[in-house]
Amino acid sequence: MLTSCNLYARNPLCTMSNNPSNGLETDVVAPDKKGQHHFSHCNSSSAFLPRQIIVKRYVTNSCCMAETASSVPSNTEPSAVDEKQIEVDFLETSEIKSRLLDLLPRMKGSSAEFREVETLVNALEAGFTPVQTLDFLNLAMAGDWQLLFSTNLAGGQKPNFRLREMFQRVESKSATSFEGRVSNEVAWEFAEDGTNFNANGSFTVVSKYEINQGARQILQLEDSILKLSKGSALPKDVENLVGLLNRAMPKELFDPSDHAVDTTYLDGDLRITRMTGSRFEGVRDIFVRRGSMEINPVGQCS
Numbered sequence: 001m002l003t004s005c006n007l008y009a010r011n012p013l014c015t016m017s018n019n020p021s022n023g024l025e026t027d028v029v030a031p032d033k034k035g036q037h038h039f040s041h042c043n044s045s046s047a048f049l050p051r052q053i054i055v056k057r058y059v060t061n062s063c064c065m066a067e068t069a070s071s072v073p074s075n076t077e078p079s080a081v082d083e084k085q086i087e088v089d090f091l092e093t094s095e096i097k098s099r100l101l102d103l104l105p106r107m108k109g110s111s112a113e114f115r116e117v118e119t120l121v122n123a124l125e126a127g128f129t130p131v132q133t134l135d136f137l138n139l140a141m142a143g144d145w146q147l148l149f150s151t152n153l154a155g156g157q158k159p160n161f162r163l164r165e166m167f168q169r170v171e172s173k174s175a176t177s178f179e180g181r182v183s184n185e186v187a188w189e190f191a192e193d194g195t196n197f198n199a200n201g202s203f204t205v206v207s208k209y210e211i212n213q214g215a216r217q218i219l220q221l222e223d224s225i226l227k228l229s230k231g232s233a234l235p236k237d238v239e240n241l242v243g244l245l246n247r248a249m250p251k252e253l254f255d256p257s258d259h260a261v262d263t264t265y266l267d268g269d270l271r272i273t274r275m276t277g278s279r280f281e282g283v284r285d286i287f288v289r290r291g292s293m294e295i296n297p298v299g300q301c302s
Helices: 078-089 094-105 111-126 133-141 238-248
Strands: 002-007 011-016 069-071 143-150 163-172 179-188 198-213 216-228 260-266 270-276 284-289
Touching: 069 198, 078 111, 094 111, 094 270, 094 284, 111 260, 111 270, 133 260, 143 216, 163 238, 179 216, 179 238, 198 238, 216 238
Parallel strands: 011 143
Antiparallel strands: 002 011, 002 069, 143 163, 143 284, 163 179, 179 198, 198 216, 216 260, 260 270, 270 284
8 A cells, every 4th residue: 555645835635545546538528619628538547638728827826745655564553543443432523623634734654644544534424414404515515625635646746746736616506406516626837847847727627416315426527627827838748747637636536437425524614525436436535625724734744
């Protein structure tokens, strides 16, 4: 099992992988009248190839992300895990949540840390009462959610490529609608010459969803859009750039087709989801509401 901990200066993304990177098969649509470049059907890790590129202002912060990867030690300490589980059983939900949000930005990728995350997430899910009404569910899910943790990042980042932010926008058609849209967006920087990060922009994957079986969202990929920031250099090899995005993003966010999402915990500023389906069964993502908290990692991964 491989682990990696990717830290933004203020926007961390900690990830664990237990699945190999597979080729992606993606459905797409033709370019629209706005000139946004959309992508062709492809059967490779670089699944999306742009028909054209547009320049559009995209404001990002000035921080960058560091990334490392290491193997998880095979030895475990069951007694320590059991003691932590017993301790969690006596905590209020607010304290469990506080411990989880304190741990994630500081993770260094150790097996003990991942066991603790699992313990805390399981405790939150066990005590969660699902939302009973559709209008309240839509209200609670709506908005921008910054990705904090994923169990499904098989690749990693190259020295000449970095992500600056990754978030998910959830929009329902109306307060009482069973349908809506989910957009996964990242801000990226690319140094094609290996030195100067003079190409930057955003990459957005748009899916429509339908709610059934309670709060389960059935996703269907609609579009993938690559935009350059104002003043950005134009990459010579766009296919390579999209391949780097595929490697850096959790696979369920890069290509969200053919799976469904269960919301296993939800409050005003924390959202935990679990994937179901043949491609991403059991994958978990943890989000915090964008702008709801200041995250200051104590240091970079080592």
